[in-house]
Amino acid sequence: MDIQRLWHDTLDLWGTLDQHPTLHAALGLAVLLLISLVIGRLTRFLVLHASRLLARQQALKWLDDLRHNKVFHRLAQISPSLIIQFGLKLVPELGATAQHFLGNVALAFSLLFMTMAVSCLLDALLDIYARTEHARTRSIKGYVQLAKLVLWVLSVIVIIATLIDRSPLLLLSGLGAMSAVLLLVYKDTLLSFVASVQLTSNDMLHVGDWIEVPQVGADGDVVDITLHTVKVQNFDKTIVSIPTWRLMSESFRNYRGMQQSGGRRIKRSLFIDAAGVRFLTREEEQRLSGVRLLGDYLTSKREELQAWNEALGPVPELSANRRQLTNIGTFRAFALAYLRNHPNVHQSMTCMVRQMQTGAEGVPLEIYCFTTTTVWAEYERIQGDIFDYLLAVLPEFGLSLYQQPSGNDMRVGLQGRPAELPAPQRQQQWEEA
Numbered sequence: 459m460d461i462q463r464l465w466h467d468t469l470d471l472w473g474t475l476d477q478h479p480t481l482h483a484a485l486g487l488a489v490l491l492l493i494s495l496v497i498g499r500l501t502r503f504l505v506l507h508a509s510r511l512l513a514r515q516q517a518l519k520w521l522d523d524l525r526h527n528k529v530f531h532r533l534a535q536i537s538p539s540l541i542i543q544f545g546l547k548l549v550p551e552l553g554a555t556a557q558h559f560l561g562n563v564a565l566a567f568s569l570l571f572m573t574m575a576v577s578c579l580l581d582a583l584l585d586i587y588a589r590t591e592h593a594r595t596r597s598i599k600g601y602v603q604l605a606k607l608v609l610w611v612l613s614v615i616v617i618i619a620t621l622i623d624r625s626p627l628l629l630l631s632g633l634g635a636m637s638a639v640l641l642l643v644y645k646d647t648l649l650s651f652v653a654s655v656q657l658t659s660n661d662m663l664h665v666g667d668w669i670e671v672p673q674v675g676a677d678g679d680v681v682d683i684t685l686h687t688v689k690v691q692n693f694d695k696t697i698v699s700i701p702t703w704r705l706m707s708e709s710f711r712n713y714r715g716m717q718q719s720g721g722r723r724i725k726r727s728l729f730i731d732a733a734g735v736r737f738l739t740r741e742e743e744q745r746l747s748g749v750r751l752l753g754d755y756l757t758s759k760r761e762e763l764q765a766w767n768e769a770l771g772p773v774p775e776l777s778a779n780r781r782q783l784t785n786i787g788t789f790r791a792f793a794l795a796y797l798r799n800h801p802n803v804h805q806s807m808t809c810m811v812r813q814m815q816t817g818a819e820g821v822p823l824e825i826y827c828f829t830t831t832t833v834w835a836e837y838e839r840i841q842g843d844i845f846d847y848l849l850a851v852l853p854e855f856g857l858s859l860y861q862q863p864s865g866n867d868m869r870v871g872l873q874g875r876p877a878e879l880p881a882p883q884r885q886q887q888w889e890e891a
Contacts, residue, residue: 532575721828820860
């Protein structure tokens with residue numbers, strides 16, 4: 459009895475649908491939409507699974523680039539709209555006008571997903587080209603971006619023309635007449651929009667990035683990115699608003715790479731007084747051999763210099779005839795060893811102590827290394843500790859920093875610095891001078 463009643467209820471419902479064509483068509487559209495979504499999911503699973511299996515072959519490794527850029531994902535998204543487009547003819551009680559309109563909407567979605575697939579394909583081709591040898595000298599990124607721009611402009615025109623059921627040539631002619639007015643009125647908006655697209659697509663700027671734009675006095679963190687402006691909060695808590703298009707027309711520095719690397723660079727020089735540069739005596743060599751960081755250096759350097767000097771044969775005992783250890787070279791080796799053993803210096807990044815060109819301020823010894831942190835306060839503390847120690851250890855090598863004489867030095871002359879004397883003697887010396 460239950461089966462007979464269910465059968466009669468089904469027949470009554472079908473008769474009711476025959477009496478209401480709109481409800482009948484709506485139910486048919488719902489069934490068609492459900493079928494298209496199910497087939498779309500199935501198509502996506504099959505396409506992605508097949509591409510994953512094919513990519514395991516060495517000759518088809520380039521399929522990984524297509525998968526990574528979602529080319530197959532976008533292609534699979536076309537299947538639901540195609541099913542709806544060709545299945546509208548099977549929907550009962552659907553009028554010709556509604557069928558034509560829904561067919562145009564489905565076609566527009568198909569064109570949209572096809573455009574996205576082609577755009578992703580261009581990105582995949584760019585990744586494949588980046589692994590070739592030609593990519594080191596010739597970049598095609600600009601050409602790919604131009605092709606994507608042209609692709610999207612043409613696709614938008616065709617999609618709009620499909621939705622309004624007009625020829626794309628009609629839209630092109632209308633846009634040509636209005637382009638001059640649009641460019642004049644919305645010049646800043648268009649420039650900012652293009653700049654925003656470029657900044658986003660190239661991953662050049664994020665909220666929270668530390669950037670420096672000297673042209674507009676910006677040096678701080680990005681707090682907001684809008685279509686027209688980029689707001690930067692300087693370290694003195696002032697806010698600078700930069701037009702978005704200026705970040706594309708002018709250069710700026712982004713410190714995100716430094717923050718992500720985990721190390722911040724120290725690049726500062728010690729200006730050594732050139733008058734104190736000399737050869738080390740045997741007593742000084744013996745004394746410096748007790749320095750833990752210099753033991754291996756002095757041993758290997760003595761062997762190298764001894765072999766060099768013995769190869770010269772009998773020559774007069776002059777400093778110019780023989781290689782000897784210098785106090786500045788030994789200090790340079792000590793400073794490098796100190797950095798190599800410092801717990802707050804990043805050992806996997808560049809670390810060196812180099813001598814720069816001698817100038818009017820003495821002999822510059824540049825400390826070039828990276829700290830293990832990018833936090834500003836910690837970075838300054840580490841940098842200060844390093845230079846405090848190196849400045850204090852300079853006299854151990856018979857060296858001193860170059861310092862321009864002050865007025866007190868001029869008055870005291872060669873009798874000593876007033877700051878190094880007790881206050882009564884300093885006052886008496888000033889009076890005598």
